[in-house]
Amino acid sequence: MKRIKAIYPGSFDPPTNGHLDLIERGSEIFDELVVAILRNPEKDPLFSLSERRQMLESMTKGFDNVSIDTFHGLTVDYALRVGARAILRGIRAISDYEYELQMALMNRKLQPGLETVFMMPAEKYSYLSSRLVREVAELGGAIDCLVPELVAQKLREKMDVAHKFTAAGDAGRHDSDLKTVERMTPVSVTSERKHKSRKRKS
Ligand code: PNS
Numbered sequence: 001m002k003r004i005k006a007i008y009p010g011s012f013d014p015p016t017n018g019h020l021d022l023i024e025r026g027s028e029i030f031d032e033l034v035v036a037i038l039r040n041p042e043k044d045p046l047f048s049l050s051e052r053r054q055m056l057e058s059m060t061k062g063f064d065n066v067s068i069d070t071f072h073g074l075t076v077d078y079a080l081r082v083g084a085r086a087i088l089r090g091i092r093a094i095s096d097y098e099y100e101l102q103m104a105l106m107n108r109k110l111q112p113g114l115e116t117v118f119m120m121p122a123e124k125y126s127y128l129s130s131r132l133v134r135e136v137a138e139l140g141g142a143i144d145c146l147v148p149e150l151v152a153q154k155l156r157e158k159m160d161v162a163h164k165f166t167a168a169g170d171a172g173r174h175d176s177d178l179k180t181v182e183r184m185t186p187v188s189v190t191s192e193r194k195h196k197s198r199k200r201k202s
Contacts, residue, residue: 003031006086006117009075012037012052013045014151016133018125020059022090025119027063034082035060039072046134051154059148076111087116092126 008026012019012035026033037052047055053068060066071078079087087107089100104116121128128146137143137155144152 004086005032005034005082005084006030006088007034007036007075007079007082007084008088009036009038009071009078011040011043011045011130012056013043013130014047014133014147014155015052015056015059016125016128016130016147016151017145018090018092018121018128020148021121021125022088022119023060023063023066025121026088027066030086030088031065033063033066033088034084035066035068036075036078037068037070038075039070041072046158047154055148055151055154058150074110076107076114079114080111085113085115087114089116089118090121091118092121092128 006026008023010019023033023035035056037049037056039049045052049070053070056068060068069082075087087104089104091097091100100116100118104118107114107116120126133143133146133155136146137159140159143155146152147155
């Protein structure tokens with residue numbers, strides 16, 4: 001019998017309940033599903049690749065046919081390398097469709113044998129995106145029903161670093177802390193930092 005393997009590529013920064021919903025749906029129709037996190041050196045993600053991998057591994061440990069991997073380069077090349085026949089992508093609303101269609105058609109042009117399969121997450125997740133989750137977390141809103149508990153915990157840890165930093169100033173902090181803070185609070189912290197460096201110069 002033919003077994004169909006699919007990949008579910010994305011940034012997952014961070015993974016949300018919407019991603020998990022799609023993984024669950026995908027695991028039911030494909031024999032094997034690989035959640036493939038893009039390693040993109042041009043992006044400055046909030047979570048490192050290994051943090052995202054750990055979160056996704058923990059979120060999906062209940063699914064026998066789901067595995068987590070990372071890749072760089074073209075999605076179609078990665079799909080071919082792992083023997084996948086399909087690319088799974090989620091469509092939440094019409095607004096997603098244009099970009100997703102463009103990507104699916106480009107992928108088909110690059111690799112005609114590979115199909116893109118669109119699935120819709122549950123309506124209750126139709127407004128959910130990693131970008132909005134990051135923004136809500138950054139501004140102190142409740143994120144508990146948007147992401148799995150583990151991810152909420154990790155986001156809170158990032159917030160704690162940011163809050164400690166802004167409360168105490170940057171003396172004695174490590175560069176990695178500063179990077180997190182700047183990533184989480186781009187306006188307030190970087191302007192505070194610029195202000196301090198101006199003071200130091202004068
Ligand atoms: O979660 P995202 O950020 O919407 O995922 C986008 C992703 C990773 C699927 C897309 O950017 C991608 O496939 N990147 C890999 C490079 C590639 O294949 N580009 C051509 C796409 S048509």
